[in-house]
Amino acid sequence: MDSTTTAQLQAWDKRHVWHPFTQMQDWEGEEPIVIVKGEGSWLIDSDGNRYLDGVASMWTNVHGHCRTELNEALKAQVDRLEHSTLLGLAGEQSILLARRLARITPPGLDRFFYSDNGSTAMEVAVKMAYQYQAHRGRPERSRFITFKNAYHGDTLGAVSVGGIDIYHATFRPLMFETVQAPSPYCYRCELGCSDRAACGMKCIEALDALMIEHAATCAGLVIEPLIQGAGGMIVQPPGFLRRVRELCDRHGLLMIADEVATGFGRTGRMFACEHEEVTPDIMALSKGIAAGYLPLAVTVTNEEVYGAFLGEYAQLKTFFHGHTFTGNPLACAIALKSLDLFESDRLLDALQPKIELLRERLARLSGLTHVGDVRQCGLAAGVELVADKGIRQPYPWEERIGIRVCHEARKQGIFSRPLGNTVVIFPPLAIGLEELHLLVDGLERSIRTVTGD
Numbered sequence: 001m002d003s004t005t006t007a008q009l010q011a012w013d014k015r016h017v018w019h020p021f022t023q024m025q026d027w028e029g030e031e032p033i034v035i036v037k038g039e040g041s042w043l044i045d046s047d048g049n050r051y052l053d054g055v056a057s058m059w060t061n062v063h064g065h066c067r068t069e070l071n072e073a074l075k076a077q078v079d080r081l082e083h084s085t086l087l088g089l090a091g092e093q094s095i096l097l098a099r100r101l102a103r104i105t106p107p108g109l110d111r112f113f114y115s116d117n118g119s120t121a122m123e124v125a126v127k128m129a130y131q132y133q134a135h136r137g138r139p140e141r142s143r144f145i146t147f148k149n150a151y152h153g154d155t156l157g158a159v160s161v162g163g164i165d166i167y168h169a170t171f172r173p174l175m176f177e178t179v180q181a182p183s184p185y186c187y188r189c190e191l192g193c194s195d196r197a198a199c200g201m202k203c204i205e206a207l208d209a210l211m212i213e214h215a216a217t218c219a220g221l222v223i224e225p226l227i228q229g230a231g232g233m234i235v236q237p238p239g240f241l242r243r244v245r246e247l248c249d250r251h252g253l254l255m256i257a258d259e260v261a262t263g264f265g266r267t268g269r270m271f272a273c274e275h276e277e278v279t280p281d282i283m284a285l286s287k288g289i290a291a292g293y294l295p296l297a298v299t300v301t302n303e304e305v306y307g308a309f310l311g312e313y314a315q316l317k318t319f320f321h322g323h324t325f326t327g328n329p330l331a332c333a334i335a336l337k338s339l340d341l342f343e344s345d346r347l348l349d350a351l352q353p354k355i356e357l358l359r360e361r362l363a364r365l366s367g368l369t370h371v372g373d374v375r376q377c378g379l380a381a382g383v384e385l386v387a388d389k390g391i392r393q394p395y396p397w398e399e400r401i402g403i404r405v406c407h408e409a410r411k412q413g414i415f416s417r418p419l420g421n422t423v424v425i426f427p428p429l430a431i432g433l434e435e436l437h438l439l440v441d442g443l444e445r446s447i448r449t450v451t452g453d
């Protein structure tokens with residue numbers, strides 16, 4: 001593709017496309033990279049430049065871009081059926097996928113409600129939990145316990161259960177009320193804890209106290225298991241998730257696990273909940289489910305929740321919720337093929353050396369003058385940059401240090417997207433060890449350049 005065409009695409013983009021989470025005034029002053037191709041862990045722009053996909057195309061990509069087997073599965077399905085509705089009809093691919101997923105989701109989670117993105121999966125979870133409580137004769141249980149720093153998506157229900165002020169505060173007048181618990185953020189903890197374990201315990205004590213006070217008016221608790229992604233890759237101390245499960249049981253709350261980002265291998269196991277042998281009552285899955293190819297999500301629950309919705313039609317126990325593209329056959333066919341590849345590539349086993357390598361590389365990064373904290377959970381990591389390491393003083397957000405590092409990284413052939421002052425490492429799970437080195441090398445050079453290390 002010649003440069004004139006690139007220039008035209010850039011101009012048309014600026015004229016017509018409103019980008020998510022983007023200050024468009026800045027964007028209009030930049031020369032956006034226009035991606036036209038993908039190959040394995042790489043994205044290729046309209047001028048033929050290659051970028052290592054350091055954020056797995058918004059945390060979705062699993063087996064690399066344009067993987068032959070997935071492309072073939074998509075082509076085969078599109079020649080059979082592109083879409084038909086699940087409202088009043090069943091679909092071959094959505095049936096096969098639900099059956100297959102039931103074999104790998106935590107025990108007892110085998111009732112699948114399809115939608116098409118992470119936010120809708122969470123909207124479904126929240127509405128399902130509330131309606132469940134109402135059907136069981138507890139309509140006063142209408143609120144949710146949520147966590148500070150949490151992110152569950154951008155639709156209004158998902159925003160209501162979120163806890164990141166910079167994204168969510170503007171919409172407060174539109175949101176429903178929740179009970180917000182502290183979350184363990186050991187590096188910059190507001191509870192004044194001495195270490196990770198102490199931080200976890202303090203948060204659990206605070207959560208217990210909140211539940212004692214509010215559980216009678218709450219339907220459930222919403223949590224990102226093991227790691228809060230968009231909040232800054234904030235990793236919970238070991239045992240935290242299990243204790244949250246215990247508290248939910250003690251106080252009669254449904255536990256909703258948002259595995260939209262963690263599901264499908266990201267943490268080193270298929271689902272994050274497995275690390276602590278936790279079975280939530282409701283689990284939301286999206287992103288990696290269709291390997292980064294197509295929008296797909298499921299909200300999965302157990303027989304107890306599902307059963308509460310059964311009754312005569314006139315009892316109006318029906319779950320009145322649904323999306324046009326629910327259970328789309330193309331996306332389900334890809335998801336099925338992706339699960340085949342998990343097995344044939346022994347992907348979860350192959351992840352372990354990559355996770356180990358990332359751990360070693362992060363340990364080295366933590367020695368840099370302006371790296372305050374490094375956090376890792378499986379093949380997801382955050383490198384928090386600080387102005388003064390000694391006193392853990394953050395860079396002022398206006399300095400946009402994370403964005404500047406990512407802009408610098410592009411010159412090194414790396415595409416990354418920060419979370420505030422935290423540089424994110426979240427590559428396709430199929431990334432090679434050499435590529436992982438390249439990714440961390442490029443980010444390290446960029447951090448050194450921008451922070452003047």
Ligand SMILES: Cc1ncc(COP(=O)(O)O)c(C=O)c1O
Binds near residue numbers: 118119122262287
């Ligand atoms: C944990 C979690 N939940 C929900 C979402 C929302 O997913 P989507 O952007 O597909 O609506 C995200 C997106 O990053 C997420 O990380």
